[in-house]
Amino acid sequence: GNSVTQMEGPVTLSEEAFLTINCTYTATGYPSLFWYVQYPGEGLQLLLKATKADDKGSNKGFEATYRKETTSFHLEKGSVQVSDSAVYFCALRTIRDNYGQNFVFGPGTRLSVLP
Amino acid sequence: KAGVTQTPRYLIKTRGQQVTLSCSPISGHRSVSWYQQTPGQGLQFLFEYFSETQRNKGNFPGRFSGRQFSNSRSEMNVSTLELGDSALYLCASRSGPVRDNSPLHFGNGTRLTVT
Numbered sequence: 001g002n003s004v005t006q007m008e009g010p011v012t013l014s015e016e017a018f019l020t021i022n023c024t025y026t027a028t029g030y031p032s033l034f035w036y037v038q039y040p041g042e043g044l045q046l047l048l049k050a051t052k053a054d055d056k057g058s059n060k061g062f063e064a065t066y067r068k069e070t071t072s073f074h075l076e077k078g079s080v081q082v083s084d085s086a087v088y089f090c091a092l093r094t095i096r097d098n099y100g101q102n103f104v105f106g107p108g109t110r111l112s113v114l115p
Numbered sequence: 116k117a118g119v120t121q122t123p124r125y126l127i128k129t130r131g132q133q134v135t136l137s138c139s140p141i142s143g144h145r146s147v148s149w150y151q152q153t154p155g156q157g158l159q160f161l162f163e164y165f166s167e168t169q170r171n172k173g174n175f176p177g178r179f180s181g182r183q184f185s186n187s188r189s190e191m192n193v194s195t196l197e198l199g200d201s202a203l204y205l206c207a208s209r210s211g212p213v214r215d216n217s218p219l220h221f222g223n224g225t226r227l228t229v230t
Contacts, residue, residue: 034218043119043205043221044158051216089158102171103148103219105158 002027004090004106012112013080021075021109023064023090031092033057033066033073038087038108047075047088080113087111117142119222121206127228133194136225140187140208146170147189148219149181152203161204164189165211193227201229 007022025031032051036044048057053068062077073090090106120139128134140147148171149161160173164183181191187208193200203226207219 032216036221041223043121043223044207044219046218046220049218101163103160105150107157 002031002092002094002102002104004092004104006088006090006106006109009087009108010110010112012114014114015082016079017113019075019077019080019084019111021088021090021111023073023075023106025071025073025090025092027071027092027094027104029094031094033064034091034093035062035064035073035075036089036091036105038089040086044089080111082113082115085111085113119206119208119220121204121222121225123225124223125226125228127230128196129230130196130198132196133192134196134227135190135192136204136206136227138189138191138206138208138222140189140206141210141220144208144210144220145187146209146211147183147187148207148209149189149191150205150207151175152205152224153201158205161191196229198229201227203227 003026005024034049035047037047038044048059050057050066056065064073064075087108087110089108092104094102122137146165148163151159162181163171167183178194183189203224205224207221209217209219
């Protein structure tokens with residue numbers, strides 16, 4: 001079946017450090033890939049997405065490139081801020097015939113950024 | 116545009132009772148999905164509705180059910196509550212139809228505690 005694997009957290013960084021959160025996936029067909037972020041007490045918010053191989057998704061300084069050859073979608077940011085502290089979820093979506101879409105989420109990686 | 120609205124935000128119930136959670140999607144969105152989020156199991160897919168029809172279902176027992184109304188609003192019901200049903204229940208909407216690439220937009224969830 002489809003699955004998403006993320007690096008274990010928590011990840012603790014100092015402000016302005018470089019961030020990488022690894023994500024690899026297993027899926028049949030050609031999934032779309034997403035990163036979502038969850039702040040305390042809130043639901044998940046879409047951070048970025050990529051729908052085909054070699055696409056790069058970007059938003060708010062975060063980037064991720066869809067690598068089909070390594071089945072990866074690693075999240076990066078050049079300089080993190082305290083406000084980036086949250087839980088980050090990697091997810092994939094496949095189409096299930098014509099009757100719905102399957103979204104599969106990774107376990108999440110908690111990021112803490114210290115001032 | 117208003118986001119996904121879930122009510123209530125918090126619920127406390129006793130084992131054996133039943134509960135109904137409500138979700139209003141973003142205006143114009145026709146697909147609604149439900150997820151259960153727990154620290155141990157992460158995000159698990161419950162079901163997806165589109166045009167009042169269940170399109171996809173996760174691996175949850177029959178105690179978990181849902182429905183969607185003609186205005187796209189959705190409810191989920193859990194009967195005969197168990198302690199293990201304590202979780203954050205997230206609703207997500209997307210514009211649909213089935214095969215489009217629109218991402219999920221999440222509400223802030225309903226925190227259910229079963230005692």
